[in-house]
Amino acid sequence: MERDRLETYADLIVKNGLNLDKGQELLVIADLDQADFVRMVVEKCYQAGASRVVVEWHDMPMDRLHCIYQTPETLSQVPAWEIARWKWRAERLPALLWLDSDDPDGMAGVDPAKRAQAQAARFPAIKPFREATENRHQWCIAAVPGVKWAKKVFPDKSEPEAVEALWEAILTAARANGDAVANWKEHNETIHRRSAKLNEYNFAALEYHSANGTDFRVGLLEQGKFCGAAEKDLSGRIFNPNIPSEEVFTTPKKGEAEGLLVATKPLSWQGVLIEDFSIRFEKGRAVEVHARKGQAALEKMIGMDEGAAYLGECALIGADSPINRMGVLFYCTLFDENASCHMAVGRGFNECVRDYNKYSLEELRELGVNDSMIHVDFMIGSEDLSIDGITRDGEKIPVFRNGNWCF
Amino acid sequence: MERDRLETYADLIVKNGLNLDKGQELLVIADLDQADFVRMVVEKCYQAGASRVVVEWHDMPMDRLHCIYQTPETLSQVPAWEIARWKWRAERLPALLWLDSDDPDGMAGVDPAKRAQAQAARFPAIKPFREATENRHQWCIAAVPGVKWAKKVFPDKSEPEAVEALWEAILTAARANGDAVANWKEHNETIHRRSAKLNEYNFAALEYHSANGTDFRVGLLEQGKFCGAAEKDLSGRIFNPNIPSEEVFTTPKKGEAEGLLVATKPLSWQGVLIEDFSIRFEKGRAVEVHARKGQAALEKMIGMDEGAAYLGECALIGADSPINRMGVLFYCTLFDENASCHMAVGRGFNECVRDYNKYSLEELRELGVNDSMIHVDFMIGSEDLSIDGITRDGEKIPVFRNGNWCF
Numbered sequence: 001m002e003r004d005r006l007e008t009y010a011d012l013i014v015k016n017g018l019n020l021d022k023g024q025e026l027l028v029i030a031d032l033d034q035a036d037f038v039r040m041v042v043e044k045c046y047q048a049g050a051s052r053v054v055v056e057w058h059d060m061p062m063d064r065l066h067c068i069y070q071t072p073e074t075l076s077q078v079p080a081w082e083i084a085r086w087k088w089r090a091e092r093l094p095a096l097l098w099l100d101s102d103d104p105d106g107m108a109g110v111d112p113a114k115r116a117q118a119q120a121a122r123f124p125a126i127k128p129f130r131e132a133t134e135n136r137h138q139w140c141i142a143a144v145p146g147v148k149w150a151k152k153v154f155p156d157k158s159e160p161e162a163v164e165a166l167w168e169a170i171l172t173a174a175r176a177n178g179d180a181v182a183n184w185k186e187h188n189e190t191i192h193r194r195s196a197k198l199n200e201y202n203f204a205a206l207e208y209h210s211a212n213g214t215d216f217r218v219g220l221l222e223q224g225k226f227c228g229a230a231e232k233d234l235s236g237r238i239f240n241p242n243i244p245s246e247e248v249f250t251t252p253k254k255g256e257a258e259g260l261l262v263a264t265k266p267l268s269w270q271g272v273l274i275e276d277f278s279i280r281f282e283k284g285r286a287v288e289v290h291a292r293k294g295q296a297a298l299e300k301m302i303g304m305d306e307g308a309a310y311l312g313e314c315a316l317i318g319a320d321s322p323i324n325r326m327g328v329l330f331y332c333t334l335f336d337e338n339a340s341c342h343m344a345v346g347r348g349f350n351e352c353v354r355d356y357n358k359y360s361l362e363e364l365r366e367l368g369v370n371d372s373m374i375h376v377d378f379m380i381g382s383e384d385l386s387i388d389g390i391t392r393d394g395e396k397i398p399v400f401r402n403g404n405w406c407f
Numbered sequence: 408m409e410r411d412r413l414e415t416y417a418d419l420i421v422k423n424g425l426n427l428d429k430g431q432e433l434l435v436i437a438d439l440d441q442a443d444f445v446r447m448v449v450e451k452c453y454q455a456g457a458s459r460v461v462v463e464w465h466d467m468p469m470d471r472l473h474c475i476y477q478t479p480e481t482l483s484q485v486p487a488w489e490i491a492r493w494k495w496r497a498e499r500l501p502a503l504l505w506l507d508s509d510d511p512d513g514m515a516g517v518d519p520a521k522r523a524q525a526q527a528a529r530f531p532a533i534k535p536f537r538e539a540t541e542n543r544h545q546w547c548i549a550a551v552p553g554v555k556w557a558k559k560v561f562p563d564k565s566e567p568e569a570v571e572a573l574w575e576a577i578l579t580a581a582r583a584n585g586d587a588v589a590n591w592k593e594h595n596e597t598i599h600r601r602s603a604k605l606n607e608y609n610f611a612a613l614e615y616h617s618a619n620g621t622d623f624r625v626g627l628l629e630q631g632k633f634c635g636a637a638e639k640d641l642s643g644r645i646f647n648p649n650i651p652s653e654e655v656f657t658t659p660k661k662g663e664a665e666g667l668l669v670a671t672k673p674l675s676w677q678g679v680l681i682e683d684f685s686i687r688f689e690k691g692r693a694v695e696v697h698a699r700k701g702q703a704a705l706e707k708m709i710g711m712d713e714g715a716a717y718l719g720e721c722a723l724i725g726a727d728s729p730i731n732r733m734g735v736l737f738y739c740t741l742f743d744e745n746a747s748c749h750m751a752v753g754r755g756f757n758e759c760v761r762d763y764n765k766y767s768l769e770e771l772r773e774l775g776v777n778d779s780m781i782h783v784d785f786m787i788g789s790e791d792l793s794i795d796g797i798t799r800d801g802e803k804i805p806v807f808r809n810g811n812w813c814f
Contacts, residue, residue, distance in 0.1 A: 030463065032439050039468050046476035054486075057439065057464035061446050066460070069453035079461075081491035088487065335538070 001167040012180040014239045017140030018095045022049035025094035029056045032145035033101040060106040060120050067110045076121035086129035096139040101146035104331035107271020112297050123373040132299045135351050138239035152331050171322045173244045191229035195248045198226040203389035208383045212262045219256025225354050246338040249315035251348035253282035253368035265336050265379035266382040275340045285309050309370030313344035319383050319403030340381030347373035384405050408572040419587040421451045423647045424547030425502050428455035432501035433800050436463045438509040440553035467513040472516045477594035483528035489701035493536035503546040508553035511738035513758045514678020518709050532778040542758050550577050559738050572591035580730045582709050602655045605633040610796035617789045619669045626663025633657045653745040656722035658755035660775035663693035672743050672786035679704040692716045714779030720751035724812030726790050747788030
């Protein structure tokens with residue numbers, strides 16, 4: 001990929017994605033695949049005023065070996081240096097950048113139960129630190145192409161051609177062509193206009209219908225709000241947590257979800273691909289799942305903890321979104337979630353409650369913000385999807401028709 | 408490089424280099440350049456019984472950015488997670504594998520004084536942990552080709568050809584062709600025979616002469632011994648700390664070095680290349696240095712701390728060593744030191760004192776084992792080098808003639 005296009009993308013990540021304070025610290029978590037690009041981003045962060053950048057190189061093939069060969073006990077431990085790193089994050093609130101390039105099939109051959117159990121065992125040690133950072137710093141997830149990921153998306157191309165094609169798709173999806181900063185100004189305004197309108201209605205519920213079998217209703221918090229694109233942290237810093245980001249989303253009310261959701265795209269979870277699946281909800285809880293492929297992983301996923309079977313996100317994206325119209329299946333949630341309306345099981349978003357910082361964590365849980373160690377999106381958008389908003393007075397307002405926004 | 412030749416090399420590193428105990432932990436420090444080979448080695452370590460392998464990915468270009476952009480204060484800090492990692496090393500004594508592929512010029516553009524000061528400031532926090540691990544675990548340094556390193560060694564080749572040529576040179580130098588384990592059995596025996604003979608003589612000093620100007624005498628400890636190739640840690644585990652390793656070496660007596668040493672190969676220190684240099688010693692101390700290139704770095708090096716101007720190693724290698732006869736200049740100490748007789752300024756080797764574990768650290772320092780934060784080898788071997796051993800009775804015994812061993 002041409003260097004000036006990579007520079008544009010790197011600038012977008014540093015300026016719009018992170019928007020660092022002068023003197024702020026930064027944690028970068030990156031795979032090994034595009035080290036030159038990671039270095040370019042790190043240099044730009046220093047030039048933007050970062051006082052210290054800490055790079056954690058992550059390698060899924062190595063994680064795979066650890067999962068296969070370590071005992072469950074060893075795999076479940078949280079080493080002291082990891083706790084020390086979390087303490088730094090909680091105390092100094094460095095911005096967080098995650099540059100993802102994982103192979104969607106990278107964990108094939110690993111026992112999902114062994115991995116999930118270790119993750120569950122590790123979670124209590126990490127949870128307090130994660131909560132201490134929540135909404136207190138800027139964070140951004142963006143992607144770079146890894147060879148295996150690129151071959152998954154473009155299996156008929158040679159490795160270098162596939163990587164180049166995936167770069168092209170990533171840059172297009174990220175609106176990083178031309179004047180990326182101007183693109184994102186306009187884009188942030190459209191998203192904010194739609195979420196403002198939804199927040200005026202303050203719907204009690206949304207109802208979903210599609211010929212694919214989806215027939216579903218989800219309850220919304222009276223104190224809730226829809227968010228999207230640029231966000232503000234508690235100290236007022238504006239940042240774009242996802243590049244790309246097409247969604248308008250909120251946190252649903254725990255306990256109010258009824259009916260069937262039929263997934264319209266595959267889901268990659270912990271390196272396992274789950275395909276052609278549906279989830280049926282009763283009283284907010286996933287009570288039945290069916291998958292043509294990946295049934296065990298899907299069951300494991302919603303069984304990770306008590307909250308893993310409840311919803312934590314409800315997101316709206318028009319079928320005419322650029323990512324959907326590109327017609328590329330990325331096998332990566334960051335992109336595929338922006339092609340399609342979706343839900344997530346697991347942890348909800350405190351920041352989707354108005355004035356959320358006036359509530360304690362316990363109060364937010366009581367309002368109906370779900371809690372879990374996981375947060376996993378799955379896609380339910382289709383070309384014929386209808387969504388109606390149900391007002392607190394019981395009035396029905398069209399929100400989506402034929403897969404697209406009504407406003 | 409063919410997979411089976413890489414497997415042979417990986418097996419050599421795991422079996423001869425590390426010789427892990429069942430259930431032992433392992434720390435691997437590796438650059439990003441040959442991730443597939445690093446993964447191969449890690450899998451073999453697990454198969455050999457490692458209970459946990461921790462991989463620290465190191466990236467010199469990123470270190471370069473930190474050095475350039477961080478303030479001296481930030482660069483001097485030792486973060487809590489680094490201390491936690493050192494505590495683990497001191498308490499659990501994991502084996503240590505360092506897979507080096509650094510670009511010899513990778514730190515160009517960095518102010519050596521800034522980097523050296525930060526290193527000096529960080530040292531006191533790390534020193535006690537380093538001492539707590541010394542001679543208590545197996546460690547091994549081996550190399551893999553990085554692209555920039557390969558282009559430095561083979562500048563006229565394309566990048567892939569240069570990497571392939573450097574693989575070939577590394578495998579040959581490492582005696583990793585054919586039956587590597589048998590090669591190393593014979594090789595370890597030759598080295599042990601020579602060091603046994605030197606230890607019988609128990610020389611008081613060695614005298615060096617060459618037409619290149621070298622005219623030098625170094626004192627040896629009465630309690631000292633020559634070592635080489637396979638070593639034993641304090642719990643009796645046999646390992647090969649350097650792959651390749653051609654040297655028979657000891658720790659000289661601090662305070663006894665007189666005359667001029669003329670370097671016969673360039674030295675790469677902290678990413679700076681030092682060329683055509685000489686060092687003059689008086690009463691054991693480097694009092695004068697001259698370098699056609701890298702004078703500032705050379706001065707900085709011997710000024711790092713009090714012990715940096717004193718010798719910490721005296722190593723003997725015949726001019727007919729395979730690495731010297733290959734005629735490849737690696738720009739990497741691990742290889743170039745094995746092509747040539749050399750000395751090191753800086754920290755000496757406690758394990759080159761007989762029954763060293765019966766002495767306290769202070770007693771070893773008093774005997775004349777040098778202490779410093781650095782240990783840097785420089786090459787002094789030449790085709791005409793003569794070395795004589797001076798016995799405790801003043802008798803002169805030929806050790807080297809015309810650059811090669813007399814026994």
